[in-house]
Amino acid sequence: MQAEAGWALPEGALCLLDADAMQRHIEAAAQALNARFAGIQEPVLMLVVMNGGLWFAGQLLGRLHFPLELDYVHLSRYRDTTRGRELEWRTLPSKSLTGRRLLLIDDILDQGVTAQALVEHCRLQAATETTLAVMLEKPASCRLVNVQAQIVACQIPDHYVFGCGMDLNGLLRNLPALYYLPEA
Numbered sequence: 001m002q003a004e005a006g007w008a009l010p011e012g013a014l015c016l017l018d019a020d021a022m023q024r025h026i027e028a029a030a031q032a033l034n035a036r037f038a039g040i041q042e043p044v045l046m047l048v049v050m051n052g053g054l055w056f057a058g059q060l061l062g063r064l065h066f067p068l069e070l071d072y073v074h075l076s077r078y079r080d081t082t083r084g085r086e087l088e089w090r091t092l093p094s095k096s097l098t099g100r101r102l103l104l105i106d107d108i109l110d111q112g113v114t115a116q117a118l119v120e121h122c123r124l125q126a127a128t129e130t131t132l133a134v135m136l137e138k139p140a141s142c143r144l145v146n147v148q149a150q151i152v153a154c155q156i157p158d159h160y161v162f163g164c165g166m167d168l169n170g171l172l173r174n175l176p177a178l179y180y181l182p183e184a
């Protein structure tokens, strides 16, 4: 099966959301963020959760109309597999979070372990306020811990998804649409 010239999808891969649908969901999320931060004076510190949050953050950036600074954090649980394991902190933000209004940008809220650890880190660093924005949210029944996203671009069923910044065994993050393998 071929998504577009040059991209060979794995056998059995199905499209969950095409590129146009993804852009519509991202536009709606950008509008929700613009409404949430309308009129702020102090810049929001936007923290991209690498690697998966990079694509969503890139899609959002040109659509956000409030003052912001950009930084990133790198956490990893899946490490080129489709199963979450222990959380590894790879890179902490370079800017101080103390007293800052934070906007965390991640690709997906799945079991919630990554997001919960990050939100807790921000709380311990005495951030003034933390907003978690995710591109995709799986059903609450997937969560191992209690954590909520304030902005969700799109709700999806419980499949391992890839494309739009998310990998399948380390690859295919550059697909502009969202795919899944029914048996994975």
Ligand SMILES: O=P(O)(O)OC[C@H]1O[C@H](OP(=O)(O)OP(=O)(O)O)[C@H](O)[C@@H]1O
Pocket (backbone or CB within 6 Å): 049, 050, 051, 052, 053, 075, 076, 077, 078, 079, 080, 084, 106, 107, 108, 109, 110, 111, 112, 113, 114, 115, 166, 167
């Ligand atoms: O809700 P959870 O079950 O904790 O999973 C969500 C996290 O898992 C993925 O990161 P991953 O460990 O795959 O690293 P990556 O972003 O570099 O692919 C994804 O980008 C989220 O950060």
